[in-house]
Amino acid sequence: MGFLDKLKTDLKAAKDELVEGANELGGNKYKLVSAKEMLEKARDGKYAVGQFNINNLEWTKSILSTAQELNAPVILGVSEGAGKYMTGFKTVAAMVQAMMEEMKITVPVALHLDHGTYEGCKKCIDAGFSSIMFDGSHLPIEENIEKTTELVATCKSYGLSLEAEVGAIGGEEDGVIGKGECADPEECKKIADLGVTMLAAGIGNIHGKYPADWPGLSFETLEAVKEKVGDMPLVLHGGTGIPTDMIKKAISLGVAKINVNTECQLAFQAATRKYIEEGKDLVGKGFDPRKLLAPGAEAIKATVKEKMEIFGCIGKA
Ligand code: 13P
Secondary structure, three states, X not given: OOHHHHHHHHHHXXXXXXXXXXXXXXXXXXXXXXXXXXXXXXXXHOOXXXXXXXXXXXXXXXXXXXXXXXXXXXXXXXXXXXXXXXXXXXXXXXXXXXXXXXXXXXXXXXXXXXXXXXXXXXXXXHHOOOEEEEOOOOOOHHHHHHHHHHHXXXXXXXXXXXXXXXXXXXXXXXXXXXXXXXXXXXXXXXXXXXXXXXXXXXEOOEOOOOOOOOOOOOHHHHHXXXXXXXXXXXXXXXXXXXXXXXXXXXXXXXXXXXXXXXXXXXXXXHHHHHHHHXXXXXXOOOOOHHHHOHHHHHHHHHHHXXXXXXXXXXXXX
């Protein structure tokens, strides 16, 4: 081979390598991340990252675009029921990953299984989720410890974050029913010491709307848990309807992740109801699903923004 031909071959090989590297970098830019780093930053910076549960494409698009617009890290929560609704966890992971790429989402995004069973956790790990929650709160503490220990090892080997729960969260979410107990701080320490990334401790919080006679969050319990678990980022479930001052106090006491589900559903419902009650679906092409679902999608965006403002995570990506 002559000198020029060799030079051409070498140059082509170098170019291919560069393109491959650039593609890899580009790909990484839109990849899901574990929730570990974003939650440690939130804990240290005294703000909380929002977990917003998703149900379909519109939900996901609204949450991702708001997070990107506000430069905020975000966690997309998927309950087992919502996963099933969307035809399975593989569909969810593929949809979220593709949307991040198509929408050029560069803020940190974790795709997280919410209140997972042991079997659900395994499925989500296989499907490509970047974070999972094992809810062993209804199990005897020994069994919760045994299963959590195994999942800690699996998650570590895949670089995923793992949330554990102690003391069932009250109310009902997608068939997961809890009594609303306050967690035992000693049990929290036992689970935290297993090496989970974050811990959800029941502190009188409830999924869904709070009843009028709700006594409020138990800061006494939160303080006692924090004292036992040290630096572990804490998770507050049942974010819908908790007054702002209580949210802020919880963040000051170590809460670094707050879950919101019902509030986005209620906002979507109210906006969709208004559109139909005003007869807008009957005018022109108002029946087009892209028009019919648009007010609800906008309402989710407004709710996510409002929550992110309270949580203090705007601009923290
Ligand atoms: P809400 O539905 O009360 O907002 O609770 C969400 C939640 O905790 C998801 O795990």
